[in-house]
Amino acid sequence: MKLAKPLLYRDGIWAFLMLLPNLLGFLMFVLLPVVATFVISFASWDLTSNFKFVGVDNYTHLLADETFHQVLWNTIYFTAVSVPIGIVISLFLANVLNQKLRFIRFYRAAFFIPVISSMVAVAVIWQWIYNPQYGLLNYALSWLGITGPTWLTSTKWAMIGIMITAIWKSLGFNMLIFLAGLQGISESYYEAAEIDGAKWYSKFWNITVPLLSPTTFFVTVMAIINSFQVFDTVYLMTQGGPARTTSVLVYYIYQNAFQYFQMGYASAIAYVLFFIVLMITLLQFWRQNRSNVY
Template structure:
């Protein structure tokens, strides 16, 4: 098979993925962008109104409430989730039967978000939830997790940390297994402690993996929706009213597709800015083994 035939077969095998990318990603994004300049209820005639939808968002208290709630959720979830995932991955990397534990921790990732939300609604129920019963057994009066404005977002964050633990742990575990044992053997010869090996070998060589997980976790956290929709419907008093919930409500409750599209494009720009910022900052702390 010559080079031209190889390229042809390569394009043939790529065609289904390219069609999917166009049909379900690029075209919808372009349609959403054009719709953000329109007034449309999803059924009638579209009316071009320029930047009015964007102006409406920046003067809408619900927009800022959703943005602040989402930022608060991100701050709660990202550091804790990454830290716990790393600790679990390091622990599993040193024990036998790691494949079983990897499957065990990964199971929630492939479980329906609705099912998980319903189960955690029972766990976090302030009156008869299992978490408050456990706390009562040690003399702690648990809060009304999902109906208290102070605790509802930490409650959702708690669920998300548990839910995403398996995915991040598997990625960290793959990164740990990719670090050559020769580094640790050399450190043992030099008499390095476990902390010194972790600080000067594991963390630097694991930084590309940490960078990837951080990027994906930030993107995921800004898109949080299922938990708030199933467990709290954005309440109480919009304390769990997230940005994607705001987009959903504008589109399918208020039937204002233009406003919803404008909010979606703003979210796209926010995520893009955070991602580009992370890539810029990564030059200072991400280290590759061949450097």
């Protein structure tokens, strides 16, 4: 017993030293910026002039800011459309790639490549695909007798183009998570269903979907959080245009902070975004827990 305390004390010191770099990184690059942003959201500051507290003026200004209303709606629209479509396609691909196919590892790797690809390279490729004159997409549509739109310069189609790119970029990650969930389901359930004469759609709806619900919940939460934080796709492909039809909350934060130098207002928008994402995430957890109860 006398040796136990020194050993625990020594182990505790070593554990603390091992955790210290990560702890310092968290304090410097996460906690401190979060606290600083909260303080700045109640101030007027352009990075050069004197720091001046203005109370809740930045937040009240949001209520009358029509541009903020527009980018908030754009973000909600982007999330409401891209997230369900991306999840459905990812689940479908995961089911296909869960089969015993030849070269299955190659197919899985091929679908995951966009996830690890540079967003700059992805944006360049998709800008070429969307090009109205010599782009691959409009060329394919012309074979069907359809005149393709001017994708990224059209107020009607630009956001759809951004959604397609974002879905394609994240497809492999969601597919991989679903694939892991599918491989965790015992084959005995499907064998029993086959004995009872169940069709493939019955097995999918009554076995796969319920047993995959924790995985679906995780994918949905992560997809919604990521969609509300979309920035690089918009910045690289449209820069919020045309006529702000593709401008989203994070891009508007970037503009106010580093183009208009309104750091206080940008910080207020950032905290509104944080509150929206927090409320949606808590709602999802509440619904998940409620469904588990019943």
